[in-house]
Amino acid sequence: MAPRKPSGSVPDHGDWAVPYQPADIADLDPAAADRRGGIPKPPMPDAVYRVVETEGPIHRQVLLRHLGELLHKPRPSSISTSVNAAADQLRDEGRITEAGDFLDVTGRPCAEARWPLPGLTQRPVEHVAPAERQRALLGFVADRPRGLGAEEAVGEALAFFGWTARNTAARAKLMADLYRLRDTGALTGWPDKLETAG
Structure with a gap:
């Protein structure tokens, strides 16, 4: 269950109102790391799915920005082709859905x-x-x-x-x-x- 709001930030509205929780991908493939910095480099479809699963519905631009931050890429545009290809692959496999520019886990209603x-x-x-x-x-x-x-x-x-x-x-x-x-x-x-x- 998502953490509750700290008092004084936003009035309590029950289970439908939650804080935005960013994704973490560090545990996806700990054996594969960048030898120069020890930064995990999971397979891109796994990383995209984790971010969509945690942050969906998520706009494609936000997905790209967040994956750039998680993979320590100073310019997210440098990974845009591989992120978009992975998102398209996941969509074609039926694991995620796309509505306009937004991606989410297939079959999950927007409850929050x-x-x-x-x-x-x-x-x-x-x-x-x-x-x-x-x-x-x-x-x-x-x-x-x-x-x-x-x-x-x-x-x-x-x-x-x-x-x-x-x-x-x-x-x-x-x-x-x-x-x-x-x-x-x-x-x-x-x-x-x-x-x-x-």
């Missing part, structure tokens, strides 16, 4: 939304999967049934992901997510007294 831990690079709205943004919105509404309007739910989600109220791109995407949830019947009480359906 993740807030940024201090010291981690904050994800821009384009790097947070629509499913994760929608999970956060549904979580806020479920926490306060008929107590949130659309604008308030968007404001809660902005703060949760660490975005400012003036972030117009994030506000627009979150509002579009709310419309999708309304249109698919996941939310009722539009627009002033939202609640989750069934």
Whole structure:
């Protein structure tokens, strides 16, 4: 189970709200190490799968950046071809799925939304999967049934992901997510007294 939020950082919202946990690949193939620095060099498909398994749904650019950091590559672009080939191989094998630019473990529903831990690079709205943004919105509404309007739910989600109220791109995407949830019947009480359906 993911660690709970430290008090004072983000209000407690239950099991759907967790901190973003970065992946670790050091244990994947400890026998294969860079002799110059002792840095593990696991097979790329194993490394890609571990990051997707831990951090999914994950944007391909975030996957590339995180693998570059984990493999101590100063320029992630130097491994982009092998990372993308490994991700495509895993997708073709059915181990991971791709929705737009986001990768996740096949068959795993998005049950959590993740807030940024201090010291981690904050994800821009384009790097947070629509499913994760929608999970956060549904979580806020479920926490306060008929107590949130659309604008308030968007404001809660902005703060949760660490975005400012003036972030117009994030506000627009979150509002579009709310419309999708309304249109698919996941939310009722539009627009002033939202609640989750069934």
